[in-house]
Every structure is written in structure tokens, then in C-alpha cells.
Amino acid sequence: MKETKAPKGFQLDKTVHTLTVKVGETTTLKVSDTPKATNTQIELFKLDMDTAKGTPQGNAVLEGTEFVWKYYDGYYTRDNLPSAPTSTWTTRTKAEKGSNGITHYITQLTDSYKVSGDSFYMQNGSICLPLGCG
Secondary structure, three states: OOOOOOOOOOOOOOOOOOOOOOOOOOOOOOOOOOOOOOOOOEEEEEOOOOOOOOOOOOOOOOOOOEEEEOOOOOOOOOOOOOOOOOOEEEEHHHHEOOOOOEEEEEEEOOOOOEEEEEEOEEOOEEEEEEEEOO
């Protein structure tokens, strides 16, 4: 048996599964779908509101700003979004120097930036965001 079309949001299983069926017996083949996922790195940059630059004015501090990330397991629009997300994470900005020597204040969905929240979704050892669960 081989899957020829995957459900919406899931990866196609290209594996050929063999199955032996004997007369008068029931045979079961158990397979599961792997959600499509993105492990594209998502970074948020904190900018000064007045200058739109990553450098704070005067005594202002951009490091330590917290962001709340909400993940909803399914396909929604603003009109039918559930009241509670499936998973929530809070991350904090850190000061990091770019290759150009300029300090940026960023946060990411990784353990080193995480303040609190649910466990991250993992696929093949990497944090990811599922595109097809539900």
C-alpha cells in the first residue's frame, strides 16, 4: 500500500507498506500522518517607536521586552478564531550584535529566549510550527 494523496496540511508518505492478508483473518496496517511544519527561523526585532531604529533613545532600554506567541491548531480567520490558543509561549528580547557590528534586540521561538509557556513543537530534533495539525 502507498499513499497517493496526503490530507490537507500533512506530508505525503512515500513509503510502500507491505501487508499480508490471509483468508478468514483481519489484518490491520497502522500508519500516521506527519504534519507539514516550518522550521524557518522567526525573529522579532524590537525598534524604538519614535525613531524606528534598533537603537534606544536616552535611557530607554529595548532589551527584556516580552512577546507572547499564540498558536492555534487548525485553519482559521479572524472571524472564527477560537477564544483560547492551542499553545502559548512568552519570549524575551536580548541584545545581539549583527555581522555589521550593529546591536539588534531580538527574540526567537527557542529555549534561550523563552520565559514561559508550553513545550515547543519538535520535528526531527528541531523546533517547528505545525502547518497541518487538527
